[in-house]
Amino acid sequence: MSDALEVLDQVGKWKEAGKGVAVATVIVTWGSSPRPVGSQLGVDETGAMVGSVSGGCIEGAVVKEALDAIKDGKPRLLDFGVSDEQAWDVGLACGGKVQVFVEKVN
Amino acid sequence: MQAKTLAALQQARSARKAIVLATRLSDAAETLIYPDRVEGAQAGDATLVAAARRALGTGKSETIDVGSEKIFLNVYVPPPRLIIVGAVHIAQTLAPMATMLEFDVTVVDPRGAWATSQRFPGVKIIKEWADEAFQEMGLDVSTAVVTLTHDPKLDDPALESALKSDAFYIGALGSRKTHAKRKERLSQVGITDEMFARVHGPVGLNIGAKSPAEIAVSILGQIIEVRARRLEALAVPKVVAA
Numbered sequence: 232m233s234d235a236l237e238v239l240d241q242v243g244k245w246k247e248a249g250k251g252v253a254v255a256t257v258i259v260t261w262g263s264s265p266r267p268v269g270s271q272l273g274v275d276e277t278g279a280m281v282g283s284v285s286g287g288c289i290e291g292a293v294v295k296e297a298l299d300a301i302k303d304g305k306p307r308l309l310d311f312g313v314s315d316e317q318a319w320d321v322g323l324a325c326g327g328k329v330q331v332f333v334e335k336v337n
Numbered sequence: 338m339q340a341k342t343l344a345a346l347q348q349a350r351s352a353r354k355a356i357v358l359a360t361r362l363s364d365a366a367e368t369l370i371y372p373d374r375v376e377g378a379q380a381g382d383a384t385l386v387a388a389a390r391r392a393l394g395t396g397k398s399e400t401i402d403v404g405s406e407k408i409f410l411n412v413y414v415p416p417p418r419l420i421i422v423g424a425v426h427i428a429q430t431l432a433p434m435a436t437m438l439e440f441d442v443t444v445v446d447p448r449g450a451w452a453t454s455q456r457f458p459g460v461k462i463i464k465e466w467a468d469e470a471f472q473e474m475g476l477d478v479s480t481a482v483v484t485l486t487h488d489p490k491l492d493d494p495a496l497e498s499a500l501k502s503d504a505f506y507i508g509a510l511g512s513r514k515t516h517a518k519r520k521e522r523l524s525q526v527g528i529t530d531e532m533f534a535r536v537h538g539p540v541g542l543n544i545g546a547k548s549p550a551e552i553a554v555s556i557l558g559q560i561i562e563v564r565a566r567r568l569e570a571l572a573v574p575k576v577v578a579a
Contacts, residue, residue: 236413239347269398308362334338336340
C-alpha cells in the first residue's frame with residue numbers, strides 16, 4: 232500500500248509541473264489477480280506511467296483510457312478478465328478478473 | 338481526484354497516520370475519513386463513515402454499496418518502519434534492501450564514525466543511543482527493530498526499550514550463546530522470560546546465510562513473515578465482528 236503513496240507523490244510532481252494527470256485504481260478483484268485492491272497507476276498526458284494495476288497485462292489499455300480521461304475529465308470504470316471480449320488483446324493470463332477505476336486529477 | 342485530496346493523503350503519510358479515501362464511482366466525489374474526523378462530499382453519510390472506520394481497522398481497501406451507489410474505500414496506511422540499531426556492515430545491505438521492500442528505514446548508532454551518510458546514502462540516520470532515539474520516534478505496531486551491534490552497551494538498552502513498546506518485530510543478531518547471555522542480562526533490568534520471548538534471536542530465517550547480504554535477506558524474510566501473519570490474524574476477527 233505504501234507504493235500507492237509513491238504513485239501519488241509522482242502524480243503530485245506531474246501536477247505541479249502543469250501536466251494533465253490521471254490515476255487508475257484497482258477497486259475489485261476476482262480469482263487470482265496480480266495486484267491487490269487499492270493498487271494504483273499514475274499516468275501523465277504524455278503516457279508516462281508510475282506504479283501498476285496488474286503484472287503488465289492491462290496497463291496498455293488502462294493508459295489509453297487514462298489519456299482519454301485527461302482529455303474529457305470523465306471518470307471511467309473498466310473491467311478486465313478472461314471473459315472480457317478484449318481477452319485476446321489485454322486479458323489477464325492468470326485467469327483473474329479486475330475492475331479498474333480511472334479518474335483525472337483536478 | 339482533487340489536488341487537495343492528494344495533498345491530504347501525502348500529509349497523512351508523512352505524519353504516519355492511517356486515512357481512508359472514499360470515492361463515489363458514479364461521479365468521483367471524495368470523502369476523507371480520519372480516525373478522529375471526516376471531510377468531504379459524503380461526510381454526513383453515517384453508513385459510509387461506519388464502513389470506512391471498519392476499513393481503517395482492518396487496513397483492507399474494498400468497494401461497497403451504499404444505497405444505490407458504489408463507493409470505493411481506499412485505505413492508506415503508513416509504510417512499515419524498520420529501525421536498525423548499529424551502523425555496521427550488515428546494516429549497509431539491510432538498509433537498501435528494506436527500502437526496496439518499501440520499509441521506512443532509520444539507522445540508529447551513537448558512534449559518529451559508523452553512522453555516516455557516506456556509508457548509508459539516502460538513509461535516515463540518528464546519532465543517538467537507541468533508547469533515547471526510540472523515545473522520540475515512538476515505536477508503533479508497524480515498527481520493526483533489529484539490533485546488529487553485538488555490543489551489549491548498545492544492543493541491550495535498545496532491546497529493553499523495544500520490548501516495552503508495541504513494535505511488531507524485534508530481532509537481535511548474535512549466536513545462541515550470545516542470545517542466552519543477553520536474556521540473562523536483560524532479566525536483571527526487569528525483562529521477564531515471557532517478555533524476552535518476543536525477541537527473534539539468532540535473528541532471521543534459518544537459510545544458511547553467511548554474507549552480510551544473505552543475512553539481510555534472512556532477516557527481511559523473517560520480518561515479512563511475521564508481518565504477514567499478524568495482518569492475516571488482524572483481518573479475520575475484524576470481519577467476524579463486522
